[in-house]
Amino acid sequence: MTGTATPIKITTKEVANDFLNRYDTFLFDCDGVLWLGNHVLPHTKEFLDTLAALGKKTIFVTNNSTKSRLSYTKKFASFGITVKEEQIFTSGYASAIYVRDFLKLQPGKDKVWVFGETGISEELKKMGYESLGGADPRLQTPFDASTSPFLVDGLDEDVRAVIAGLDPNINYHKLAITLQYLQQKDKVHFVGTNVDSTFPQKGYTFPGAGSMIESIAFSSGRRPAYCGKPNMNMLNTIVSAFDLEKSKCCMVGDRLNTDMKFGVEGKLGGTLLVLSGIETEERALEISEEHVNPKFFAEKLGDIYELTKQ
Numbered sequence: 001m002t003g004t005a006t007p008i009k010i011t012t013k014e015v016a017n018d019f020l021n022r023y024d025t026f027l028f029d030c031d032g033v034l035w036l037g038n039h040v041l042p043h044t045k046e047f048l049d050t051l052a053a054l055g056k057k058t059i060f061v062t063n064n065s066t067k068s069r070l071s072y073t074k075k076f077a078s079f080g081i082t083v084k085e086e087q088i089f090t091s092g093y094a095s096a097i098y099v100r101d102f103l104k105l106q107p108g109k110d111k112v113w114v115f116g117e118t119g120i121s122e123e124l125k126k127m128g129y130e131s132l133g134g135a136d137p138r139l140q141t142p143f144d145a146s147t148s149p150f151l152v153d154g155l156d157e158d159v160r161a162v163i164a165g166l167d168p169n170i171n172y173h174k175l176a177i178t179l180q181y182l183q184q185k186d187k188v189h190f191v192g193t194n195v196d197s198t199f200p201q202k203g204y205t206f207p208g209a210g211s212m213i214e215s216i217a218f219s220s221g222r223r224p225a226y227c228g229k230p231n232m233n234m235l236n237t238i239v240s241a242f243d244l245e246k247s248k249c250c251m252v253g254d255r256l257n258t259d260m261k262f263g264v265e266g267k268l269g270g271t272l273l274v275l276s277g278i279e280t281e282e283r284a285l286e287i288s289e290e291h292v293n294p295k296f297f298a299e300k301l302g303d304i305y306e307l308t309k310q
């Protein structure tokens, strides 16, 4: 599936201003666009300040489930950027919404086993769900079936779903216990936060959530319901939360099969691919049935900011 026209590279003041004037709302991916891990990219704050000065709406849509929306407001603040929790949507939040609104699990009764970080368990807790696993320190111990408390004490009968996401502290203990829950096929749903195969960091590309979730899918022989980008439920949640006019929205991201697909399939007014994360100019321009093409592309957000200031 491809876009309909040759992607436009933003390299002049005129094209940069035309790009900004086309949309009133910008949906920003985070990793690979605003920052790489804890390294904020050039002019991220200045670019967002420019959009605010132009009266544009900004929404942040990250597939990174390791932090809660509230925690992300603190990450933004550490870069001097003020963002409200309501402006942020994570794949962990999208997964918790799926458990609540689609699986209709009962808070206070049904529990969720988490393979991943606190970004998932904190969103579940805010919805009234008790979660197990996740950052439980007992999972950091080397795995031994005869001593693992999760087996010795027995699996929790009230677990009705597994949510699996990015876990930089992945280990065999976590994989083994998560599999035990997923082997209860008729009782425990399998939810994945996001399908990203890799995770961009400054100077490196590391394994992403999708690589871990697919490992669990392989061992369990089950397919997860993925909730992050490019899932349209996530987009519909955002569009209705802000009552957005799709044709006036632009999705800004660094990955073709999540961010750009999210924007194109979501029929947003436009898409901007930045090359500061996963993709390359060749891929942006490549016509392929394997991926969509962006409407615009640029080396990085900061370049667009600098062009508007010429």
Ligand SMILES: O=C(O)[C@H](O)[C@H](O)COP(=O)(O)O
Residues within 6 Å of the ligand: 029, 030, 031, 032, 061, 062, 063, 064, 065, 166, 194, 196, 197, 198, 199, 200, 207, 208, 209, 210
């Ligand atoms: O592995 C992952 O989870 C993703 O690479 C990463 O977190 C993507 O985050 P995003 O680019 O959607 O902000």
Ligand SMILES: [Mg+2]
Residues within 6 Å of the ligand: 029, 030, 031, 032, 033, 253, 254, 255, 277
């Ligand atoms: Mg990204």
